[in-house]
Amino acid sequence: MNRITADFLIIGSGVSGLFSALKLAPLGSVVVVTKKSDYESNTNYAQGGIASVFDDKDKFEEHIEDTLSAGAGLCDLDAVRILVEEGPTRVRELLEIGVPFTRDDSGNLDLAREGGHRKNRIVHSHDRTGSAVEAALLDAVHARPNIQILENHACVDLITRHHIKNKSDLPLRCYGAYIVDTETGEVFPVIAKKTLLATGGAGQVYLHTTNPSIATGDGVASAYRAGAIIKNMEFYQFHPTSLFHEQGNSFLISEAVRGHGGILREINGRPFMKDYHEMGELAPRDIVARAIDDTMKKRGEPHVLLDITHKPANDIIHHFPSIYEKCKKLGIDITTDSIPVVPAAHYMCGGVATDLLGRTNIQDLYACGETTCTGVHGGNRLASNSLLECLVFSHRIAEDIKKEGPINFASESKEIPDWNKEGTTNTEEWVLISHNLGEVRTIMSNYVGIVRSNLRLERALRRLNLISEEVKDYYNRTTVSLGLLELRNLVKVADLIVRSALLRKESRGLHFSTDYPEDRTPSRKDTVLHNLS
Structure with a gap:
């Protein structure tokens, strides 16, 4: 072809x-x-x-x-x-x-x-x-x-x-x-x-x-x-309620569960969302995600609970059949058990x-x-x-x-020329740098998550710059593969997220900075990045 x-x-x-x-x-x-x-x-x-x-x-x-x-x-x-x-x-x-x-x-x-x-x-x-x-x-x-x-x-x-x-x-x-x-x-x-x-x-x-x-x-x-x-x-929007389970990958627990009456509770059973917003469980996602993050950190607990058990079992299964089936396979019956949840990256x-x-x-x-x-x-x-x-x-x-x-x-x-792969080779070095993918994800989760600071963002940028140079060098001398393309793209996206976050000198929406805890810009202002090379 x-x-x-x-x-x-x-x-x-x-x-x-x-x-x-x-x-x-x-x-x-x-x-x-x-x-x-x-x-x-x-x-x-x-x-x-x-x-x-x-x-x-x-x-x-x-x-x-x-x-x-x-x-x-x-x-x-x-x-x-x-x-x-x-x-x-x-x-x-x-x-x-x-x-x-x-x-x-x-x-x-x-x-x-x-x-x-x-x-x-x-x-x-x-x-x-x-x-x-x-x-x-x-x-x-x-x-x-x-x-x-x-x-x-x-x-x-x-x-x-x-x-x-x-x-x-x-x-x-x-x-x-x-x-x-x-x-x-x-x-x-x-x-x-x-x-x-x-x-x-x-x-x-x-x-x-x-x-x-x-x-x-x-x-x-x-x-x-x-x-x-x-x-x-x-x-970057973090969905407030992703399933927390050792044997299960992150699995979205729909916003509709809270819309249907689900209650967020500390592990000891105390509801906490009214402490953070008058709309409680129905507050916007950024507020709910920060509330869960703050509750977990204050109490030193790995997750919170989402409780829908006060609703009739037939009603729960009718409205949420796939969530019920997924959780049941992991030993959680959402008609009788609260669901352990944590925030997870959800939407750009x-x-x-x-x-x-x-x-x-x-x-x-x-x-x-x-x-x-x-x-x-x-x-x-x-x-x-x-x-x-x-x-x-x-x-x-x-x-x-x-x-x-x-x-x-x-x-x-x-x-338009055909693709030129001259000078590139199939190399076994991929295994040596594939850990960069895990490193990028760890950097982003630790430093560029729900709560940020200039110190965290600058530290993330320095580490991402090093990884970016390694990936660029590897890409230029290696034949194309899906894993390499995805790593190349994720490193660039991470860089764009961090640089954009450093440009915003306020807390607004999904971007919360401990250095600028208040909304400061009185009118709409976008952060803009443009590659002019």
Whole structure:
């Protein structure tokens, strides 16, 4: 396989990637690149649901106000209004595609409630919403003959003028990407008229995360190297309640459990959330995560408890079947036992800066979903606004491309060279530096977690700089592999998070600094990083 040409290249197969593919398919050929199987994505692990106004007693303005309140003064109002007002139409499209959203006894959508929401507005498919959406979208995508999915393939780098000889005077433009077949090691260019990044988050940059192993920040790292503007990377959301168990990996215990009446308790049984916020268990995620972190540290305990046992057993199993099954396999019966929980890295609120149509500062490069910073989430994402953002902005990207009319390949795209692996070798040194991945995660968890300080951040940056140089040297003389690409991307994402955190001289939203314990900036101010080399 020397090269592929397509009208549209989409990197990522979560809801952003698949919904975009369906929207773009009527306009031309689509290639979707995904690192593992086509169903493996952050979307597939999303339990809670999609926030949207469907109840007659709810209003757009209330959803907007809740989003702005959670965002700690950093949300872009226009982006939030678009998200909220266009959301119900996109959710109805999922219903038409066949997503089996849960209904109440009257046949209406069963609307749940989660932290930060003053009304019940979470459309869900029990506690498996993400996997239900992913499955329905995949069925629809597989039915379209002009959508090609490349499983077990990964993005090496976006193709820009830097890859074309004697073309440094060209405008900054994306021509597609170099893609590696992770099973054979072959690297080849996929040349496209438009490229869309939909690679999800970067939870693997921390030791404890609710994200799958593929969440390594590939989109943000690739975009930064290509010259894209990156915003607000200091805002990494820690989900307050991840399962704590010696035999179990981090497993998300949905916000909906607290929305359904779950109570957070110290190990001795005392409820503590009212000590921290008037909304108690339904306070925004940043506040709940800090409250749990503070409670654990004060008491010297490894976790807290989430108690839903006061609800009828049948009701618990009906609303949370997958959580019940997962915990039961580990010896925890959530109908009779409290669930041991800790905060874990969950969602990246910053990312590749886009406008309200999903366009980046690089011509012909779009981005959508968790890998972006649209201004929707501000300093802290409101629960269940994430899948909604994917749907709304995927649609807007497709509409923007449609308005352009017929699109031709850039004339210089035929000058894009094949991948050059000359001077690189397969080496056994990987085992000698693979510990860097564990070191990056440890550094980030110890120094750049829920509570930070300048001293911790500066110490983290010094250590990351050393690791970055080692990885850069190894990458330049080694053939491409998935493990190396992911390590390279995680090191860059870690660097961007730390440098962004050092730029913010205040505590706001998900970024809490002991050096600046108060909100100090009176108006919206983003942190911006831009690779100009």
